[in-house]
């Protein structure tokens with residue numbers, strides 16, 4: 001095992017994400033979280049490596065499946081649990097819930113539950129960064145399903161046309177709900193990026209946050225140097241059902257063997273020494289966040305029509 | 310009292326039956342939608358049909374709402390009847406260009422040369438933290454556009470008497486707003502065919518008040534009417550509007566002649582919505598029918614909050630309908646009619662444990 005500070009730091013964040021989601025699975029049956037949850041278990045390393053590669057001023061956009069991105073960018077845990085539980089202490093006062101996590105204090109500028117709708121937001125942010133000369137990079141994380149939507153094509157074209165500072169990251173878990181990418185896409189993702197002249201890289205070891213960090217950092221450096229957008233496809237694996245806290249290997253649309261193969265490579269499973277060294281402190285941090293979140297009251301009538309206009 | 314036990318069908322099974330019926334009745338009917346062929350089968354409304362009719366006719370789709378809708382135009386132009394599904398009506402907004410700029414206009418714009426018979430089925434989400442982007446009732450947005458027929462079936466009965474008519478006989482494009490909360494509910498059904506399945510229906514009779522309702526608010530209106538009769542002797546006409554476009558106001562006007570008081574209960578926002586349209590029809594026909602100001606009930610004028618505590622305040626419910634009705638009939642806010650202790654169909658909503 002590599003034993004350097006960066007590895008430990010990223011391992012810790014990845015484990016924190018996993019333990020937070022396992023905590024969500026644990027408390028979900030008690031109805032403390034009354035909203036849909038799209039878990040990132042299996043996909044943690046992507047967000048961890050990406051956020052490690054960013055600078056503090058950079059901007060982040062994600063999907064409804066953004067627990068990992070929220071934590072990786074440094075989002076506060078109590079505010080996250082409070083948000084999931086619909087409490088006033090949540091990052092968006094309980095109005096967002098799990099599907100719309102955000103954390104502007106760390107540049108996480110929004111997440112949308114309408115697939116691909118956030119792609120132009122990242123490109124607009126990149127345009128703003130260019131206009132204002134802020135040297136920011138916009139990170140746009142989306143699932144493989146996003147690439148089928150027309151707006152993805154419009155967005156890539158414009159980002160390339162104007163050489164905007166945006167890093168497109170496709171978290172390719174090969175699934176959109178229950179449909180395999182084979183049954184949805186007639187095109188190659190690489191060729192799609194290259195069609196627009198966007199430099200493309202692929203990471204097969206999406207469980208390897210060190211690799212994700214290394215490649216993403218070099219993409220970000222090129223973008224920051226004025227090289228225009230970059231496209232990173234990262235192979236990853238969604239361990240749980242599309243939405244909800246259960247497993248769904250019994251429904252015949254995917255194969256448990258692929259899951260087992262993924263687990264065999266997942267450092268959060270293989271590196272038990274690191275897990276043992278960190279897990280107690282992480283679990284204590286999570287438990288404290290849950291307690292603090294539950295202490296936050298539900299939003300009242302005064303909030304119902306606040307912030308509408 | 311009839312001696313025969315009434316037939317009971319769930320909303321989801323009524324949908325499944327009509328989808329099966331449409332595919333069985335014509336080899337040129339197809340269903341297209343994300344997940345239409347999978348094991349969840351659009352919440353049970355298409356389950357098993359891909360196996361029965363083949364995946365070419367019950368077809369999963371990539372994420373391509375606008376493209377899919379444009380493809381439906383091509384199908385409809387060439388004699389294939391498309392049924393499109395969207396698991397949330399919010400996603401229909403991605404097809405709005407095709408629906409509003411093309412589908413709604415195709416017949417008229419080309420001088421009647423073409424017809425686009427098709428059914429776009431969309432599901433309105435509610436409860437379990439659906440939040441701002443998975444909960445919208447967009448019926449009035451589409452009902453505003455000439456050329457579209459917009460329905461909001463409130464029961465298995467209205468599905469069973471309307472969908473077969475649409476898929477076999479009706480020649481225009483239809484958007485149906487199916488409420489997710491209705492799917493698991495059971496309804497008594499009567500198989501007698503209707504002369505016009507798109508007409509509003511009187512589903513309860515009374516003399517003090519007229520409640521015009523849509524979708525799941527029809528159920529709340531019926532329950533409120535029962536409560537008002539039992540607890541205050543107030544009796545209501547309840548009208549299920551059912552189809553929001555080209556409304557024939559006769560039934561509403563006839564009712565108002567008797568009651569003089571109107572509550573409109575819709576699943577959407579009142580502004581520019583169903584309530585506004587019903588009021589327009591009434592006031593244009595005969596403003597003297599109204600003995601009191603109209604009350605309109607709908608979602609609070611805000612995007613839908615995710616937090617349960619706010620969601621409970623956001624939607625009208627049984628109590629809201631009773632309160633509005635009682636204050637209208639009694640002519641004052643302190644009407645003295647007891648309000649139901651239960652908030653709404655909360656048992657149903659509680660049993661509806663998320664995500665979709």
Ligand SMILES: Cc1ncc(C[n+]2csc(CCOP(=O)(O)OP(=O)(O)O)c2C)c(N)n1
Pocket residue numbers: 065113114115116142143144145146173175176177238242343372374400403
């Ligand atoms: C425009 C739109 N269409 C359909 C949906 C329903 N939906 C929610 S998630 C999803 C699958 C998306 O798959 P992908 O982009 O690969 O992301 P993943 O869930 O795998 O992270 C679909 C179809 C939606 N939310 N938005």
Ligand SMILES: [Mg+2]
Pocket residue numbers: 143144145171172173174175176177
């Ligand atoms: Mg995916």
